[in-house]
Amino acid sequence: MTSDHLTRRGLLRGSAVLAASAPVLSNAAAADAPLRSSKGTRMSPVELTVNGREAHLQLDPRTTLLDALREHLHLTGTKKGCDHGQCGACTVLVEGRRINSCLTLAVMHDGEKVTTIEGLGTPEALHPMQRAFVTHDGYQCGYCTPGQICSAVAVLDEIDAGIPSHVTEDLDRVAISDIELRERMSGNICRCAAYPNIISAMRDVSGQSGRGEKAA
Numbered sequence: 001m002t003s004d005h006l007t008r009r010g011l012l013r014g015s016a017v018l019a020a021s022a023p024v025l026s027n028a029a030a031a032d033a034p035l036r037s038s039k040g041t042r043m044s045p046v047e048l049t050v051n052g053r054e055a056h057l058q059l060d061p062r063t064t065l066l067d068a069l070r071e072h073l074h075l076t077g078t079k080k081g082c083d084h085g086q087c088g089a090c091t092v093l094v095e096g097r098r099i100n101s102c103l104t105l106a107v108m109h110d111g112e113k114v115t116t117i118e119g120l121g122t123p124e125a126l127h128p129m130q131r132a133f134v135t136h137d138g139y140q141c142g143y144c145t146p147g148q149i150c151s152a153v154a155v156l157d158e159i160d161a162g163i164p165s166h167v168t169e170d171l172d173r174v175a176i177s178d179i180e181l182r183e184r185m186s187g188n189i190c191r192c193a194a195y196p197n198i199i200s201a202m203r204d205v206s207g208q209s210g211r212g213e214k215a216a
Contacts, residue, residue: 044107050075051119061107065099066090068106069116077117077146081189088188091147091154092116098154100187117146120153129153132201140192148188152202155184159206176206 043058050073057072066083069075069092078101081089085103092101093115121127129149132138139145158165162174167183174180181199190198 046106046110048106048109048111049113051115057106059106061105063106064102065092065094065104065106065109065114066101069101069114075116075118079143079146081144081147086189087144087147088151089144089147091150091188093150093154096154096157098151115150117150120149127153128205129201132204133198136197136201136204138194138197138201139190140194144188144190148185148190148198151185151188152198152205155181156202156206158184176203178203 041060041062044061046057046059046068048055048057048068050069055073057068059068059072063072066078066080069078070080078092079089080102081087083090083102085100088100090101091098093099094104094109095112096115121130126134127149129152133145133149138148159174159176159180164171164174165180165183167179168174178199181202182195185195185198185202
């Protein structure tokens with residue numbers, strides 16, 4: 001008499017047959033399959049030119065520009081402060097304009113040029129703004145300093161370009177003044193309150209020629 005009862009041995013044999021006959025992606029098909037993160041999110045290719053060097057990344061589309069710089073390119077000069085766009089510690093230059101890198105996604109800047117504090121100058125060849133911060137003691141703990149310096153460089157470029165701020169009195173002639181500099185730098189918070197020294201550093205650099213280049 002034949003029994004229809006499923007035994008453990010029979011179950012294992014059947015599973016082995018099914019596994020052996022299951023379709024498997026070829027190597028070519030696997031190569032064409034989209035990359036996915038550990039959580040199953042489809043990865044996006046992102047190409048950036050960071051500090052003059054091309055970077056080709058595969059990123060979760062939710063990755064902020066800040067995290068792409070710090071976690072994927074290991075450029076940790078750019079700091080993560082509040083992560084809400086309120087402190088300015090993460091300020092970098094994108095296509096010459098300052099932005100809070102914690103508030104923007106890396107995929108939004110595909111193909112663009114990014115400059116971080118590491119790209120402004122080196123210990124051997126400081127950017128004029130970096131040198132001025134040292135000269136005027138424009139930092140104390142230093143955590144906010146990379147964002148402060150990137151923002152300060154962009155502020156002077158904005159004034160040179162005649163871009164007004166909320167406190168500009170003459171829209172036809174945007175000029176350097178303490179109130180103008182303070183207003184434009186108001187998005188960069190210094191917990192150590194080195195604000196007067198930061199303004200002194202910016203005023204120092206504003207009188208120099210070729211300040212947008214690395215110092216020789």
